[in-house]
Amino acid sequence: MSLPPGFLDELRSRTSLTQVVGRKVIWDNRKSNQAKGDMWAPCPFHHEKTASFHVDDRKGFYYCFGCQAKGDAIGFVKETENVSFMEAVEILAREVGMEMPARDPRAQQKADRRGQLAEVMEQAAQFFRLQLNTGAGTEARDYLARRGLDAAALERWEIGFAPPGWQNLWDHLRGKGVEEELIIAAGLAKPSNKGGKPYDTFRHRIMFPIRDARGRVIAFGGRAMDPTDNAKYLNSPETELFDKGRSLFNHGPARAAAGKGQPLVVAEGYMDVIALVEAGFAAAVAPLGTAITETQLQLLWRISDEPIIALDGDKAGLGAAMRLIDLALPLLEAGKSLRFALMPEGKDPDDLLRAEGARAVQAVLDAAQPMVRLLWQRETEGRSFDSPERKAALDKALRERIKAIRDPSIRSHYGQEIKDLRWELFRPKKKPRARGQGAFVAGGWKGRGAVLEGPAASTKSSFLVAAGDAAETHMREAVILATAISAPELIVEFEHRIEAMGCADSDHALLRDLILRNAETDPGELKDRIAAAAGPETLENLYRLRHVAINPCMRKPGDIDLARKTLAQEFAKIEALRGGYAEVAEAEEELNGMADEAVTWRLGQAAEARSRSYRIELDGGGESVVAKNGLTLNKSDVEYRDKVFDNIDFTRGGRSRG
Template sequence: MSLPPGFLDELRNRLSIGQVVGRKVMWDQRKSNQGKGDLWAPCPFHQEKSASFHVDDRKGYYYCFGCHAKGDAISFVRETENVGFMEAVQILAGEAGMTMPARDPQAQQKADRRTQLAEVMEMAVQFYRLQLQTGAGAQARDYLAGRGLGAQALERWEIGFAPPGWQNLWDHLTGKGVAEDLILGCGLSKASNQGKKPYDTFRHRIMFPIRDARGRAIAFGGRAMDPDDNAKYLNSPETELFDKGRNLFNLKPAREAAGKGQPLIVAEGYMDVIALSEAGFEAAVAPLGTAVTENQLQMMWRVSPEPVITLDGDTAGQRAAMRVIDLALPLLEAGQSVRFAMMPEGQDPDDLLKAAGAPAMREKIEGAMPMVQLLWQREVDGKVFDSPERKAALDKALREKIMQIKDPSIRSHYGQAIKDMRWELFGTKRDTSGGGGARRTPWLPKGAKLPAQVSTKASALAGGALLEDHLREAVIVAVLVRNPLILNDFYSALERMQCSTPEIDQLRTALLRHDADESLADKIIADIGEEPLERIMGHAHVRITPAVRRPDNGDLARMCLAEEFAKLTARRGHAHEVEDAIEELTSDVADERLTKRLAQSLAAMNDAGRQDGDDRAEYDTGDNGARISKDERSAFDALLDRISFAKGGGGH
């Protein structure tokens, strides 16, 4: 329907946006200036304690400096009442004393029918409530009393009872003169396939009215009293009033409670919501017999930026959580997410409240885990990652999920959080088994043997080898700091690298924990300070490494790292073989296989070091023993020749 010119302007002129908004917020008297129409309050669209929500009553608009919500009186009613544009205009027109323009006959007829359907639904609410007080409702009253619901709770939640029988409600409504098509249109009765009178949809059930964001009764949920009934809970069918994927049970009261600072809690069923609300958690809602939909999630976010999903402590509850994760990932925005409160195994919120009371539930809500943590838990629980392939599969699965996030900033933070949790799972940990604080060895590939043991380290030969190891480790760390864009290519090798000193291990850990981008060095300094990095970069062996002196994140750095990792792994593997040989020589089991193993190990170490011979094709040795690139040496010699030629008078 199109409104006549000037109608909206007249509506805005008649209304004070301060009065419209004032019904939902509490003005900050210290910050507001009522006389000038300068009004401030905590924002009704997101939870906050400071007054960042500004209303300019003279200009007729609002703006939140926290969540950036903005608009006029119409948009405010649309967002807070969860109604469409025309419904918002109609609400405000009624308050302003303006008559809505006549609609076209078809639209008017449709609006009139929805009004009639809503009136019939209210008649059904009253019928069911009266039936609960009759003799037929005695069993239902006893059941509700056993669930802890007294008379005041029954009144507050308008709980009723649909008695046994096929046409109780039908006969009541038709006896009141209600048209049959309206009863059927409300989903209160169903047409008979046998040519008989329509029969009631709900029979022998406790009835819970479902109201929309404006408080209109639009559907029912019925809990079966017959234990043999196939459907324990039954919802109204979808009608012109009711779309189960676009509504939430208890939305209107929950929104009001959330506006006062209570966390929005999402439970599974009606009784959970009622139990939560009666225990003081009034901002509680539930989906209507279906998994959470995108529309329902958007409705939750309009009420609270971080709704808390309470999940039953069983397999079905876990599956429900995973569906919410998959639904929410592409929709995440800054400050807008979901948290999860896991109930004890075998319990729902109602059970927990009865067993341990409101403090236990409050502890669960306050300790609700962020979505990224549950996403990680889903991918790792019950799985063993004892091979590179399994670790790679985990990385791939998590990467695919994270890539669904559209916001690049959130995607980056998720990546960092996953990286931190991955490090906690796979990173080197301390041995708490009484081994004197020795480091637990992470998974090692074949050939990457343990470093020399204490007895071997005592020798002068081992001392030289340890120094060599330390220098190679320093080069590896320094190259990665200077060439961070290739870190992901060597992530697994770095993860497995045994460090000879705590300082190297500290830098290795920092490299593994942070994203590989151009600001990696700054992140490491912020993490562990400048001194460890300066000491590593101060090694002469490190300073002359080409990939450190000339960072390019390219082939030079990759070749350098591949060579250093290969030499490090081969030397440590050979050291381990020598150690084993010493032990076997003192026993009675030594044979020719020992000699063969040592020869193979030595050959592997020589092969890894063969690059040294290749280096001579690319490098010369300077007077100080340092390696100098032949290209750089040639360029330097040519420059000296030009200088000498110029001094000799040959220059211009």
Template sequence: MSLPPGFLDELRTRISLSQVVGRKVTWDMRKSNMAKGDWWAPCPFHQEKSASFHVDDRKGFYYCFGCHAKGDVLTFIKESENTGFMEAVEILAREAGMQMPARDPRAAEKQDHRTQLAQVMEESVKWFRLQLKTGAAAEGRAYIARRGLSDAAIDRWEIGFAPDARQALFTTLVQKGFAADLIVASGVCAKADDGSIYDRFRGRIIFPIRDARGRAISLGGRAMDPNARAKYLNGPETELFDKGRNLFNHAPAREAAGKGQPLIVAEGYMDVIALSEAGFQATVAPLGTAVTEDQLRLMWRIADEPVIALDGDTAGIRAALRVIDLALPLLEAGKGLRFAVLPPGLDPDDLIKQQGAPAMQKVIDTAQPMVTLLWRRETEGKNFDSPERKAALDKTLRAALKRIADPSIRGHYGEEIKRLRGDLFGTNARPFAPFTPRPPRAPWQPGQKGKPFQPIAPMASTKLSLLATPADLVQDTLREAVVLAACIHHPGLIAQFESALERLDFIGHGHDTLRSLILYHQSAPDLRALLMTEAPLPTEAVLLHPHVRITAAIGPDAPDDAAEHCLAEALARLQADRAHRLEIADAEDDVTGVADEGLTWRVSKAAEARHSAARGPQDAKGESVIAPNGVELDRDELTRARSLHESIDFTRGGRGGKQ
């Protein structure tokens, strides 16, 4: 979204820096001089007792003489609340009472509807909070008291109560002027088969669910009736709420993690509340489901190494193992998980109540890396007293390591598994050979028999050039640039190809960061301007890439169907080429003698997919379409490219084979 000239300047003049910073600090009035706009306080970005954080209201800048943090009001919001630039602008504009620049009519209409849904949610939260103070909520208040929550904690978490009445909330919202269809669309009420509308939450303690911007987007309810069909109930998926793409306590946890606290992932609402009240504010929880890929990516945006805190029972361990299976294909350098396994029979709330916050801190400090739990899953409670059982273990571990896409991480996992295997079987055990693609054999020196020729390493000046890059990686990087440029110029296509974009491993410099921003801001009205603000270097590199500039089908003036064809074809070719290389690497690793039928079948199928994706429009026999900009499109080719990108799932380790 582009901002008009002067908008930021006016925004900065509408509200003073000290007013914004004052929400986060306690001013040292002995050192401050309000008349001159000179303010001092302990720094909010690092722990200290002295007032070394200086705010100059006249110039609009702050500086810490301890940690050297500095910036203006927007920088302060970004750093203190761990937000992006545009989100910081929206927060400041809302506080200053300024309207954000107008968007295109369709986007504005959609945004207005979402705003109305958010208003319904906020009114519902207020009403439920009032109900907690009524006589009908006596049982709910008793339950909250048993969980050890103070009145201040109840207010902080905006806990409410839903009376056991069919239309109590619905009637209240209608009286406030909200349309029945809007109330149902928000998810707080539902429509019965006979057309009548009823309250979705009845006889439950209510926990508001807020998004990363702090807006109420849904509700969670804990049943008071032990015979209720569901102990915990979340609101349905709406325009505001997607349970697989949100986290409970997202915004406060993001802010706390930005100040250095470890991100903790708990199981439910009460675990998050108990941990936060005990001092672990950077705590989130999935919303009634197992952790999803989107939630895992959200966690990695908040912190590089979230700590999964799980109950010490069988169900908790199973949940940890599910997270491991989900995370293995997504691992990348610097992004990992650690697992804090609690004592048997205890959840975080129980542990804190019985032994205090230091006991929970000890559990977090001793959190285990993911490779350790992977090893425990395959070895605990099992007997390896025969060569066959040891070989079965090796096969299982190699299969798990194959799912790791990053070759460096896969290699380090293999080394750790080898070490653990040596500890289990003894130093004389047969070495474990982790899955690693075999390096290419060195070419032979002409005229010399039996001695390989050692290639000369590239000079420092050419290491980053195309001369030192394998041809297949160069081709992949070019296609990645086409994919990203198509998404930037034609953001309406992102939702259609979202799953393929999420699964694809981008290898070009800055491409992975740009992909993440594109997916996160795909609904932004001016995606290109936003990307130029948040990631100017990768965005410019992609849009100014020579290969992109000569590809007319993805330009800003190209028709959407031309860009769709080009994007689908580029994705299909990327997936097929990488799948083919992976099958060849697997084949080299599997072949010990004569290749069996299954092996040759897999390789042939990968080759077929690769050749199918590589066929140009001239090979198709369907109807051709000439776009206004002269790009020739083929309907059969477009259909084939779409089916390829939807059906091939090579990047997550899946490969075709006989059943």
């Protein structure tokens, strides 16, 4: 079976030799440079311990310096799988999603025809170049000069001109003996609907030849000189040579430049590419009048692992970036991604180069954003997330986007990056204290003109009483943090309550942030990640606290029900404390004026709420009470004690009332 030459070219361009060879070898990571497609491994064709087998992924060839084996992806599959040439082609075609051409005994005739069409296109390119230097091309030359292109640049890019008139190119090619059918098949002319001669496709336009990776002219792009023309830019129609969704402007030269270390820059149009290359950005390409297709994206990744998409700084440019993200997400592989460089608003790369020079463009390229940042920007920019429902809608939208990523490792990393960005957006912010509200200090509550004193000197026997209620909050925060680290399965369940913790202590605030940012980490890795980020001494200080060490969760690791109960209780106590603080502060303000029964009632309600938070359901169905110093007491014992004290009349010298 004979295959058309174009089929093998496309197969090789779609196939990553590194991936094909990687199934049979173990890469030497010290010697290899994956970013440049320069890979080394022990040779699969002979036994050796050193890495003498070299793969150049950009050029698509391998070579062994030991046994001199060499070839391309087809040859590698043929040798390692012990199959014929056609079987190797079929294997690779299936992997990259290409359909094998039907068996055609006239395949050679088709190959010859493609060659004939390429020759016709080359003759057309020469005609257009000659026309640019005639009197008819004066206006076009002036325009190109204003765009900064001198004679040398025009020669390098083979820019030409299609003069006004209906049959200039047609008459020229027919005079050279080119068959009418070939001119039309090449897309250079169109049949007349009025029965006259076919007419030229391109008229009164600056002409840019479009070459394939092998350097053959396969199409043209024409820029209208008439400002009233409906189509400012016009590409050749699709032909046997040209498929615009599978082609790139400046493909061959850009591939060579990227192979020498130049970053691959993807612009929107011909003039952007030409301006970039002339300014020193040699590895620049452009799609051909359409949004980037899946095939073009694969071509880009064959040239560079991380192309930079340089888009115009307007709404249309940003929209194109977002469409490309949706296309790329399912296709992402380890080491294959995109970065996005958005030009200043209202400018394209050519505009920026002419206005500010190459350094300005380089600065924009250096600041290119990874895909995940642009994805986050799309879902959050210009939106308000001031309610739980809106936050939940954002989470759902981002989850749906990330689900499109097929590679589980990349999907996991995207999820972690999104979680970090989400945390930065929603992290608890310290709220300013309302005017006139009291402030809690170590010695008690300080309001406007009055201080409610803390414990007397004779009662400062415990840590909690000595430091005041702030120490109790600190203690309970420590228990919550230690419990969450020991039972990471519960972090998502208590996420909003953990977020709301004030954490005046800097170590506690750091641990809280790390717990939330790593909520979906594997439970076995959470503690190690936190220790690595916060430092092992931070965790050691947390676990060294006595009220943490004696917590039941520390003694029974893995008991999720106990951990859930502990978290619920500790949060209830902290929230009751905060509610009590607020009531006392407001009541204190009112006491500065006229006290009444309403103030007394509010203080009583605050005390009752705090009391309720200390009642814990025991496994046996009874109740216990947690004292202020952290001890758990039997409720019946406490009630008996209270009854005894109630029966003592201290005004009568401590004698019983009974």
